[in-house]
Amino acid sequence: MLPNAPVNGHVSHWFDGLPISRAPLPGSRDADVCIVGAGYTGLWTAYYLKRADPSLRIVVLEARFAGYGASGRNGGWLSGLVPAERDRMARRHGRDGVVAWQRALNDAVDEVIAVAAEEGIDAGIVKGGTLEIARNPAQARRLAAAAEEERRWGVDGITELTGDEAAQRINLDGVVAGFHNPHCARIQPAQLARGLADAVERLGVVIYERTPVTEIAAGGATTPWGVVSAPVVLRATEGFTTRLPGLKRRWLPMNSSMIATEPVPEHLWDSIGWHGRETLGDTAHGFFYAQRTVDDRIAIGGRSVPYRFGSRLDRDGRVPDATIKRLGATLYSILPQVASVPIAHAWCGVLAVPRDWAATVDFDRASGLGWAGGYVGHGVTATNLAGRTLTDLVLGRDTESTRLPWVGHESRDWEPEPLRWIGVRGLYLAYKAADWHEARGTKRTSPFAVAADRIAGR
Structure with missing residues (x-):
């Protein structure tokens, strides 16, 4: 146990003080649409369906509570990041479609902001963009290539920065280069999830919490408390999809962890800056992602134990002490000014990764079954577009949305154990070795990382 140990788990820091009160399914019932999962995907889908056709009887079933999964545990990046490898998707579906997808995701950032304003959802939204940084020559080469790639895919507003220019935004230690992407907003993710749940209820959607679904089939969803019968059943279970019959290997539940500090004193913010509330990331292979929170903490995340054997899931977000130490060391390395500020909370959660690292949205009219997910960690904005597309x-x-390349995209299943565990463990050991190699001054991407990319099939 760490000295002065932070709160560990209890889902996430983002839920502190937020009410959790909805009742479970009281028994079998009928509906027009049954949505399994009350995370962002399920809630956005319910929102747009009910707005489009107020007569629809929509029921949302949630195993724990709205936002319990990745929607309430993520880093709070409302960004236009594409949940796929764009080059690979272009080879399969055409370049024009991927460009349209990128633009639709950038537009979706503003769509979420607009809906939050319209529905009175206070999610701490500040559209300050993303600052990506490099801290060694190899990272700087990748950063420059990444900036050029964004422009190649039609992303406007990319601004490349010297180390000094990046430090004027956030006074980070050891930064040699950076770039700013305007298509991102800082949010408080659990407040968005809970506010969206309240909004769909006001529209007449019924949400049942504490109602795990044990089977999804054409015509309905089965729970311990009864069956919801509906001609349309939509799966929005992301990292928890592995628990459903027949879907154990469909998507890999990849684990990501976060910590949050105590509130940072004002005099330290004077030395740090971060006045634009940009989200912050780097180009290391074992990358971090961070934000300045609504209550002036620093929340930072990254991979720790990336995958548990047999697709096992965490226990309400609890993380190993070693993960807390590692993320704290990363934070204090880039911002030594806050070395005296304690870590207050640590948590983790799972995101869904398809075998080809590409998300999908689909609906089979014959069976009435639909699904969306596999966002590879880029789902905060993509879920909004997915919800509109499923609608x-x-x-x-x-519509333009139904013609985007992720609609109907198919990925093969992951390998059986122990190959799945060996592959993912090898992948992240190689990335860790690559970061160690590059930190010693090499100017090119480490061969360890090249090997890791091959393992991942990226």
């Missing part, structure tokens, strides 16, 4: 698919609309 169009269910209602039989032919």
